[in-house]
Amino acid sequence: PSSWVEHLLRSDQPYAADDSFTDLGAFSPSASAQNTRLAVDGSGRIHCSFYRNIPPGLYEHRIYDPTIGPTGPSGWQLDTFVIGDTTGSNDYFGWLSSDALGSVHCAYVVNAASGSPLWSFRYRKWDEINGWSDETSLFDATSDQFTGIASYKIFNIGCDETSGTVHAVYRDLANEGALVLARKLATSPEFEFVEQLQPTTLGQHAYIYPTIRGTLYPAFNNTSFGLDITYQHRENPGVPPYSLIYHDASAGSVxxxxxxxxxxxxxxxxxxxxxGLNALFVPGGVSPNCVESCDINDDASFNIADMVYGLNALFVPGSTPPDAPYPTCGADPLGNTLDCPTTSAACP
Known part of the structure; x- marks a missing residue:
């Protein structure tokens, strides 16, 4: 079908002032492409990711360089790079975002067929010197966690153009379907939890089609000017009306x-x-900088029960260790509100 063929168009005038466009050719070398996403890197190259809808069904990346082919298809990269599963397993969907440091970021889902036993949501970063990075896991969901609950269109990414920090919003099917925000610092190997945007629910398509504002151009639309998130909220599964929700996630630091x-x-x-015992019971004892770090049993309070829990965790075999973030630095997955004004001195 012709709907499987998507082309790159360029306006002949800035801002398409004359409504005239030049066809620069098909995204895919075989012409078959769906769900195409675009991002422009710091050198002006146009990065395209797309699902090639012919067997085996791969999610691929291709570059158009306007300095090579300003008037036609000569600027297309000859080969594509398979972003997802190279064995082919219906990797239908992904997103691109670029920063001002020369990198392009991609989040995508692997093996998103409805009959798949596992959906795997992953991330890669591209730069001119190294090409595409190895895959980083965002999260996985088993068939019993998504069947009748969600489609694969439950995630998106945006990046801070100046720092290269990547923000990801997604419905966390592996943790009872909450809508969450995570981030990956330019120097960090993994994503870390930032905050829960909406509570857990197994309602069908309860949170779907999230977006994060942030593109390289125009400058005022960069995520460094604000982390703005929208998503569709379906309070009653399958029953309109649906709500488009806006969330400002830019206030404060993690x-x-x-x-x-x-x-x-x-x-x-x-x-x-x-x-902790000194802080609790010794007059004039040093108060903790981050009370939340002393809430060892994670019950949203700091008291003697935390000290007992901590002693058990340290010295009683088989005892439950502290909840996340532990044993390494991170944000509180539950978003508890005990006083913690600044990041721990032990965390970079």
Whole structure:
């Protein structure tokens, strides 16, 4: 079908002032392309990701360089790069975002067929020197976590153009369907939880089609000017009306700490228990900088029960360790509200 063929068009005048466009050719070398996404890197090259809708069904990347082919298809990269599963498994969908440092970021879903036993949502980064990075996992969902609950169009990414930090919003099917925000610093190998935007629910298509504002051009639309998120909320599955929700996630910075590390030395040990007991019971004792780090049992309060929990975790075999973020730095997955004004001194 002709709908499987998508082309890159360029306006003949800035802002398409004369409504005239030049056809620069098909995204795919075989012409078959769906769900195409575009991003422009710092050198003006146009990055295209698309699902090639012919067997085996791959999600691919191709570049158009306008400095090589300003008037036609000569600027197309000859080969494509398979972003997702190279064995072919219906990798239907993904997103692109570019920063001002020369990198292009891609989030995509692998094996998104309805009969798949596992949907795998992943991330890669491209730069001119190294090409595409290895894959980083965003999250996975088993068939019992998505069947009758969600489609694969439940994620998106945007990046801070100046720092290269990548923000990801997605419905976390692996954790009872909450809508969450995560981020990946330019220097970090993994994504870390930032905040929960909407509560857990197994309602069908409860949170779907999220978007994050942020493109390289125009400059005032960059995520560094604000992290703006929208998504569709379906309170009653399959029953209109549906709501388009806006969320400003740019206020403040992400507070990172290690649960149990009350004295902020980068580890959880008996010294933290002594620190906590002093803070609780010794007049004039040093108060913790981040009270949330002292909430070892993660019940949204700091008291003697946390010290008992901590001693058990340290010395009683088989006891439950502290909840996340532990044993490394991170944000609180539950978003509890105990005082924690700044990131722990032990966290970079």
């Amino acid at each position: 507070i990172r700490f290690i649960r149990g590390d009350g004295n902020e030395d980068g580890s959880f040990n008996v010294a933290d228990i002594v620190f």
